[in-house]
Amino acid sequence: MAKIIFTTVENDRIELEATSGTVMSLAVDNFVEGIEGSCKGVCSCATCHVYVKPEQMEWLGQPSDIEQDMLELKEHATEYSRLCCQIEINDGLDGLELSVAEHD
Ligand code: FES
Numbered sequence: 001m002a003k004i005i006f007t008t009v010e011n012d013r014i015e016l017e018a019t020s021g022t023v024m025s026l027a028v029d030n031f032v033e034g035i036e037g038s039c040k041g042v043c044s045c046a047t048c049h050v051y052v053k054p055e056q057m058e059w060l061g062q063p064s065d066i067e068q069d070m071l072e073l074k075e076h077a078t079e080y081s082r083l084c085c086q087i088e089i090n091d092g093l094d095g096l097e098l099s100v101a102e103h104d
Contacts, residue, residue, distance in 0.1 A: 002094040006050075008033045009102055023098070024048040024085035034100035041085035046070045048084045049077070049101035056096055060087060075104040 004023055006014045010033065018026045027035035027048070036047035043066045052060060057080060063071065067086045071077045084098065 002089050002091055002096065004089065004093065005095070005097045006032050006035075007097070007099045009100055018089045019091075021089055022085050023050075023087040023089060023096075024083075026089065027084065032100065034103070035084065037085060039085075043067055043070055043083060043086060046074055046083060047103070049074055049103075050082055050084045050098040051078060051080045051101055052082055053097045054080055059093060059096065074101070076101050 001017055001019050003015055003017050004026060006027060014032055016026050016030050022041055024035060024037045024041055028037045038047045039045035060082060063082060063086065067083050070083060071081050074081065081101065
């Protein structure tokens with residue numbers, strides 16, 4: 001079981017728990033404001049853009065080339081950006097804190 005903590009653009013803090021699936025699905029299923037998942041997780045919409053806490057970046061490994069390419073199109077992307085449809089939940093992510101990105 002991993003607890004994933006989201007902070008929305010409005011600064012609401014939402015703590016959710018899951019054992020599997022993607023972070024995007026967890027957010028969409030629980031109506032986290034600002035995570036839309038329009039492409040259903042095939043890495044083509046970037047409506048699941050989040051910022052990872054700097055000290056937790058290494059928990060996630062490197063983004064794929066496709067994810068990186070999508071992020072480069074985002075005006076608000078930073079070095080801490082990820083597309084959360086590409087993050088598979090596992091116990092090692094317990095305590096992951098993500099800030100929902102503003103939409104471009
Ligand atoms: S849900 Fe479309 S890129 Fe993540």
